[in-house]
Amino acid sequence: MGIQKELNISPVGRVEGDLDVKVYMEGGVVTRAHAQASMFRGFEKIMEGKDPQAGLIVTPRICGICGGSHLYCASSALDTVWKTTLPPNALLLRAIGQATETIQSIPRWFYAIFATDLANKKFANKPLYPEVVRRFAAYVGTSFQKGVVASGRPVEVYAIFGGQWPHSSYMVPGGVMCAPTLKDITRAHAIMNQFRKDWLETLWLGCSLERYLRIQTWEDLMEWVDENESQHNSDLGLFIRASLEFGLHKFGQGVGKFIAFGTYLSKDHYQHPTVEGRNQALISRSGFFDGKKYSEFDHLKIKEHVKHTWFETVPAAHPWDEPLPTPMESQNLAGTDFSGKYTWSKAPRYNNMAAEAGPFARVLMNANPDNLLPHQIYDPLFGDVYEKMGPNVFTRTLARVHEAARLYENINKWLSEIDLNGDFYIKPEERDGKGFGATEAARGALAHWIEIENGVIKNYQVMAPTTWNIGPNDDSGNPGPIETALEGTEIEDVNDPVEVGMVARSFDSCMVCTVHAHDQKSGKELARFKL
Numbered sequence: 001m002g003i004q005k006e007l008n009i010s011p012v013g014r015v016e017g018d019l020d021v022k023v024y025m026e027g028g029v030v031t032r033a034h035a036q037a038s039m040f041r042g043f044e045k046i047m048e049g050k051d052p053q054a055g056l057i058v059t060p061r062i063c064g065i066c067g068g069s070h071l072y073c074a075s076s077a078l079d080t081v082w083k084t085t086l087p088p089n090a091l092l093l094r095a096i097g098q099a100t101e102t103i104q105s106i107p108r109w110f111y112a113i114f115a116t117d118l119a120n121k122k123f124a125n126k127p128l129y130p131e132v133v134r135r136f137a138a139y140v141g142t143s144f145q146k147g148v149v150a151s152g153r154p155v156e157v158y159a160i161f162g163g164q165w166p167h168s169s170y171m172v173p174g175g176v177m178c179a180p181t182l183k184d185i186t187r188a189h190a191i192m193n194q195f196r197k198d199w200l201e202t203l204w205l206g207c208s209l210e211r212y213l214r215i216q217t218w219e220d221l222m223e224w225v226d227e228n229e230s231q232h233n234s235d236l237g238l239f240i241r242a243s244l245e246f247g248l249h250k251f252g253q254g255v256g257k258f259i260a261f262g263t264y265l266s267k268d269h270y271q272h273p274t275v276e277g278r279n280q281a282l283i284s285r286s287g288f289f290d291g292k293k294y295s296e297f298d299h300l301k302i303k304e305h306v307k308h309t310w311f312e313t314v315p316a317a318h319p320w321d322e323p324l325p326t327p328m329e330s331q332n333l334a335g336t337d338f339s340g341k342y343t344w345s346k347a348p349r350y351n352n353m354a355a356e357a358g359p360f361a362r363v364l365m366n367a368n369p370d371n372l373l374p375h376q377i378y379d380p381l382f383g384d385v386y387e388k389m390g391p392n393v394f395t396r397t398l399a400r401v402h403e404a405a406r407l408y409e410n411i412n413k414w415l416s417e418i419d420l421n422g423d424f425y426i427k428p429e430e431r432d433g434k435g436f437g438a439t440e441a442a443r444g445a446l447a448h449w450i451e452i453e454n455g456v457i458k459n460y461q462v463m464a465p466t467t468w469n470i471g472p473n474d475d476s477g478n479p480g481p482i483e484t485a486l487e488g489t490e491i492e493d494v495n496d497p498v499e500v501g502m503v504a505r506s507f508d509s510c511m512v513c514t515v516h517a518h519d520q521k522s523g524k525e526l527a528r529f530k531l
Helices: 043-047 052-062 067-082 088-119 129-136 144-150 152-162 182-205 218-225 235-246 359-365 381-389 393-417 465-470 481-486 498-506
Strands: 017-026 029-037 258-260 263-265 282-284 287-289 302-305 347-350 433-441 444-453 456-463 511-519 525-530
Touching: 017 481, 017 498, 029 481, 043 052, 043 456, 052 067, 052 444, 052 456, 067 088, 067 433, 067 444, 088 129, 088 144, 088 152, 088 182, 088 235, 088 263, 088 393, 088 433, 088 498, 129 235, 144 152, 144 182, 152 182, 182 235, 182 393, 218 235, 218 381, 235 393, 258 359, 258 444, 263 433, 287 359, 302 456, 359 381, 359 393, 359 444, 381 393, 393 498, 444 465, 465 481, 481 498
Parallel strands: 017 511
Antiparallel strands: 017 029, 258 287, 263 282, 302 347, 433 444, 444 456, 511 525
C-alpha cells in the first residue's frame, strides 16, 4: 500500500500523516465507511516519567501546523495543577499566538487542500467551472499562490512573540516568556495590515471586514454575494456560488452533533486559572450541540473507547482515568477485519455520543444566544445556516473560512491592549495533582490532561480534533463523524472518487487519505487512490 504524506502532520499524538478511508458502495452510493489511522507515534508514552514542564517542549512537536495549540494546552494544564496567577498580558499574548496560528491555516488549507478539488473534471459541465479552474487549480490558479503566500504573514506575528513558528515554547505556566517592545507591537500591526491588504479584504472578501461582519443570516449572506461586482467576484463569492452550483451542500452531513472546547481566555476573567472557571472566561465559547439544543461543556463527560483500536482493550474511560495507550503485542495491521480492531485512533465520545469537532462546531457555539457574557463572541449567522442548510461539505468549509474576518479583528484588538509596563510572567509553585488544558486548534477541539505524582508525569493524555473526527466505531458499534459523513455519498466515477476526498478534506483531517473503493456485492477492490 502506497502512503503519501500530506501537507499536514496529524495533531494526534500517535498518528502522523497516514489515514486510510475504506468505503463500501452499492449502486454508486457509499453504504459503509471506515477511517483507519495507520501510524502509532506514542507521544503520551514519551511523556511518562518526565518533568511536568516537558510537555512545553515535547507536545508542540506533535504537529507542524498546530504546535502552538498544543503548547497552549500544555501550559494551561499546568496552570490548573499549579494554581498559577496569569497576568493580563500573558492571556493576551497566548490568545494572539493561538489566533495567528489559526488564521494562517485558513488560506493555506482552503487553496492548497480543499479548493483544488473544485477543479476536478467531475464539475467540468458546470457554468462556473472555467473560472474555478482559472483561480483555484493547484499551483497554477491565479489565487492559489497569492493565498498560500499570504498565509505566512500571521505566523510572522507569532514568531515576534514566540521566537519561532512552528514549535515555539514561549507559553509557560504562569504566563509567557517574552516582554515585547513598542517596536514589536507596531511591527505586528503592520504585518497583519499587510495580510488584510494582500488577501483578506482585496482577494478574499472584496469588501471591508466591517461590511462582512454585519452578515447575520443565510439570506444576508446571499444578498452580500450579489451586492456588488467586487463581492460577487471575490474568492469567497466564487466559492459560495460554485459550491451551490456543484452541489457541495448535498453530501457529507455527518453525525449532526457538535462539540467545542472554546478558546481565547479573557484577560480580565482568568487570572486565577481553574478547570471550573474556564467556561465563563472564554471569548470563543465552549459547548455541546445535539442538533436541537445546547448544553454546557463539561470535560468530565468525555470518554475514549478503544475496542476497535490496536491498543490493549480497556473499558471506556475519561482521560484522567484511562491508562497510557498500550499497543497490543500482536495486531493485524492490514486492518481487514473492521468488526475487530482496525486503527490507532481512539474513539472519543461525549455523553456516549459521537460529536463533530471543528470550525462548524465553533461557529455554532458562538451563535448560541443563551447565557452570553459581555466578553464573549456572539455571531448568529451559523445558527441560521444550520437551520436552513444543515451540516455538509459546503457549510463545514464555509464555517472555516468565515472565521478569518473575526480572527483578524480580535488579533488587532488584543495587540492594542498589551500593557508594555505590565507583568508577563509570575513564577508559580510546583505541586502534584491533576490538570486540564484545552483550546480550539484550527481543526477543532484539542485538550491535554495531565497527572503529576512525586514531581513527575504519571499520566498524560492528548485528545485532538482529528481524534474526534476520524475515530472508529465505539464499544456499541456506532461510527465516528467522518465514517458517518461518508455514508450516503454518491460516487460518480469509481476510478476518481473525488467526493470521498471532499468529505474527508471538509473536516481537514491532519493526515493523508488513501481511499479504497469496493463494490459491495463482489467485494472486489475497484481502485486505490492517494488523495
